[in-house]
Amino acid sequence: MNQILILFAHPKYEQSRANQALIEHIKKTEGVTIHDLYQQYPDYNIDVYIEKDLLQDHDIIIWHHPFYWYSCPPLLKQWIDMVLEFGWAYGPGGNALSGKVAMNTITTGGTREVYCSEGYNHYTIGEFLRPFEQTAKLCKMDYLPPFSVMGTHRLTENDLGSYAQQYSLLLEWLKKGDLGTGERDNCQFINDIPELQIIPST
Amino acid sequence: MSGNFLFQAVIYLSAAVFCVPIAKRFGLSSVLGYLFAGILIGPFVLGFIGEEGEDILHFAEFGVVMMLFLIGLEIEPKNFWKMRKTIAGMGGMQVFLSMLILYTLFYFQGYSWQASLCVSMALSLSSTAIVLQTIKEKNLMETSFGSSSFSILLFQDIIVIPMLAIVPLLTTRTIQGDGGHSMGHSTFLESLPIGLEAFVVLLSVALVIVVGRYLLVPLLRLVAQTRLRELFSASALLIVIAIAYVMELVGLSPALGAFLGGVVLANSEFKHELESNLEPFKGLLLGLFFIAVGASINFNVITNTPIPTISVVVGVMAIKALVLFLVAFIFKMKTDQRILLTVALAQVGEFAFVLLSFTNQLNILEQSQLDFLLVVTAISMTISPILSLLTERWLLPKIGTKESEERPMDRVANKQKVIIVGFGHFGSTIGRFLRANGVHATILDHDSNQVDLLRKLGFEVYYGDATREDLLESAGVGEADLLISAIDNPDTTLELAGIIKRKYPNLKMMIRAKSRYDAYQLITMGIDSIYRETIDTSVRMACDALFQLGKRKYTVYRQGQNFIKYDEASMRRLAEERLNSEKYIFKAREEIAQQEAQLKEDLKRLGGLNEEDQAWDSEIMREKLGTSNEET
Numbered sequence: 095m096n097q098i099l100i101l102f103a104h105p106k107y108e109q110s111r112a113n114q115a116l117i118e119h120i121k122k123t124e125g126v127t128i129h130d131l132y133q134q135y136p137d138y139n140i141d142v143y144i145e146k147d148l149l150q151d152h153d154i155i156i157w158h159h160p161f162y163w164y165s166c167p168p169l170l171k172q173w174i175d176m177v178l179e180f181g182w183a184y185g186p187g188g189n190a191l192s193g194k195v196a197m198n199t200i201t202t203g204g205t206r207e208v209y210c211s212e213g214y215n216h217y218t219i220g221e222f223l224r225p226f227e228q229t230a231k232l233c234k235m236d237y238l239p240p241f242s243v244m245g246t247h248r249l250t251e252n253d254l255g256s257y258a259q260q261y262s263l264l265l266e267w268l269k270k271g272d273l274g275t276g277e278r279d280n281c282q283f284i285n286d287i288p289e290l291q292i293i294p295s296t
Numbered sequence: 297m298s299g300n301f302l303f304q305a306v307i308y309l310s311a312a313v314f315c316v317p318i319a320k321r322f323g324l325s326s327v328l329g330y331l332f333a334g335i336l337i338g339p340f341v342l343g344f345i346g347e348e349g350e351d352i353l354h355f356a357e358f359g360v361v362m363m364l365f366l367i368g369l370e371i372e373p374k375n376f377w378k379m380r381k382t383i384a385g386m387g388g389m390q391v392f393l394s395m396l397i398l399y400t401l402f403y404f405q406g407y408s409w410q411a412s413l414c415v416s417m418a419l420s421l422s423s424t425a426i427v428l429q430t431i432k433e434k435n436l437m438e439t440s441f442g443s444s445s446f447s448i449l450l451f452q453d454i455i456v457i458p459m460l461a462i463v464p465l466l467t468t469r470t471i472q473g474d475g476g477h478s479m480g481h482s483t484f485l486e487s488l489p490i491g492l493e494a495f496v497v498l499l500s501v502a503l504v505i506v507v508g509r510y511l512l513v514p515l516l517r518l519v520a521q522t523r524l525r526e527l528f529s530a531s532a533l534l535i536v537i538a539i540a541y542v543m544e545l546v547g548l549s550p551a552l553g554a555f556l557g558g559v560v561l562a563n564s565e566f567k568h569e570l571e572s573n574l575e576p577f578k579g580l581l582l583g584l585f586f587i588a589v590g591a592s593i594n595f596n597v598i599t600n601t602p603i604p605t606i607s608v609v610v611g612v613m614a615i616k617a618l619v620l621f622l623v624a625f626i627f628k629m630k631t632d633q634r635i636l637l638t639v640a641l642a643q644v645g646e647f648a649f650v651l652l653s654f655t656n657q658l659n660i661l662e663q664s665q666l667d668f669l670l671v672v673t674a675i676s677m678t679i680s681p682i683l684s685l686l687t688e689r690w691l692l693p694k695i696g697t698k699e700s701e702e703r704p705m706d707r708v709a710n711k712q713k714v715i716i717v718g719f720g721h722f723g724s725t726i727g728r729f730l731r732a733n734g735v736h737a738t739i740l741d742h743d744s745n746q747v748d749l750l751r752k753l754g755f756e757v758y759y760g761d762a763t764r765e766d767l768l769e770s771a772g773v774g775e776a777d778l779l780i781s782a783i784d785n786p787d788t789t790l791e792l793a794g795i796i797k798r799k800y801p802n803l804k805m806m807i808r809a810k811s812r813y814d815a816y817q818l819i820t821m822g823i824d825s826i827y828r829e830t831i832d833t834s835v836r837m838a839c840d841a842l843f844q845l846g847k848r849k850y851t852v853y854r855q856g857q858n859f860i861k862y863d864e865a866s867m868r869r870l871a872e873e874r875l876n877s878e879k880y881i882f883k884a885r886e887e888i889a890q891q892e893a894q895l896k897e898d899l900k901r902l903g904g905l906n907e908e909d910q911a912w913d914s915e916i917m918r919e920k921l922g923t924s925n926e927e928t
Contacts, residue, residue, distance in 0.1 A: 139854060139858065139861075142901065176901065179901075
């Protein structure tokens, strides 16, 4: 069974309905470690040793964060800067993360429609997430399409509930391993793979 | 005489010491223990005390007065004002409905209408002493059962005054002899015309409020400055006794006066100090009161007329229960709370002793009727705690609705309780910061000038020495979520930490330590959250020094944070070695060397030492990647 590490970075978690719905729903899942970065490092002083140990103990790394200004909140960037060290995560002899899986879980205010060449954000989510994709690849990790909860301002409690349910389906699927390659790479969002479809409750 | 007094004291105290722990062992309230102690030493079992039991009863009623003062202390005036509807509504309905039914019943039993009226008044009242003592013991004051009971009982305390005033109007004969009861009669008040009477009542209430606010608090402040504990106890007693005396003088209920006095002082800084001083007196007097009730049960009446006695006890309690159930239903109480209230207040209370004896003196009631009714009262007071216990153990588990289930959420939100001990410069910074974030802590300090000043600045500060368990108790340490010690004196800190560790092992404690050595002691006591008062400031100063010397601020700041982190960790490791001084020095040197090595390592990551740096555009990186200029 794969061990999952969720690196959760949200500077205003108290005010985020969407992320509360997701985290509350999955926080007790077995085999999943939620590492709340803003809770752990309010002073941004990341303990590299602890973080490296955590990475080594898990097979799947999820960067879970709101999509602030087309990227992640600063502490997660600080985490990437500090923890993924040269000679450990990449570069000569840097094989610590080789063969692991990485992906993003993001929440955005804008809907799917506005993230395309015709929309007002002009680029797709996939294009915006390129730095993460390349970071994963440089560290010899397999990068999956993002799990996205979009248009959060307009989601009802019910909508959020089904996203939360879908998130836990995703975690179960990731834990089982056997992630395949074909179909999921054709999806822009991992939400769309057949394994994560839930019958909407009426 | 004094030998006799000592003998009596020995009898009362040993009965209490013997019976109450047994009652407690069986999970019963202490009230029952005292009552049985009274029966045991009374004239009909062991016969240690005889008729003087009645005098003791009147003396011990002062315990009720004290209890109401203490309850008043816990009710802030604005909350009291909010309760006025429940007090008048529930209380009024309970008293008048019960009176109506009881009156009809006794009238048709052949009592004269005057006697029936007096008896119905006396029997409609419940026992403040029993009910409130039990509620406080079980910590139920916050439930709707607790607050409704309190409202009804308070109304009864108020209504008993006009009741006592009405009784003399029902007879044409003059009073024979003066009983000298605490619930006074033929007072100054009754000699006045009605209009003036109301004026005097209002005046005396106003007097209690004004004196309480403008005279007592400054007086207590003066007393506090002497730092003599017994003087404070004396002042506390003086307050209660003086209020009771004044009230009795004008013919008002001393209990009610004391309650008002308590409410007035509820906002003062001496609240907890007063509580902890009066608590033992109240406990002892109430205990004595219950013993006296137990001892006054005339078992001759029971053996002579067993069936009438039992049927009247059952009948009166059933009627009162029915009325209470109805009142609770009208006021929309939950089923379980309604049943608790019904059972708890069904007994006849201590006011009945007073009212009935008074009625007898006025010749409205015959001696045999009086004896009979006094027995009924005492029996109902004795079985009432038993009934409550049975309800709680057997009846309630069978009924679903539990009030507590709905509450936990808002309790957590509104009632997180934080206590700050010591409110000098250190503690007040903590208090201000917490307050800015919406957390209102209960603050204790032992410097009464400081307390006065802080109160003027708008803090809820109480005067008192926090190493006294009783004071901590009345400040609510039992229900607190967090205790913050910001005490300056290291010995006091250790003492407090010891008390909390021993008595409230589950309470989360955060402790200010003066130095590394005090911190070691706290660590050995098993305390986790220790805050050395100088570490943060000195490191911050060292960081600024490095900045002055030209180092980059961010790097220095990070190093400072890491320094604190490593120093805390090494302090915990060193705590074990501190007793062995030679080993300590060796270990400490080792730790310091290790800390410095670790900080150097961190510095490399931050890019602060160019020659050794391994991350981000370092020599090594360039070497290994060949000529690439890219960072990644």
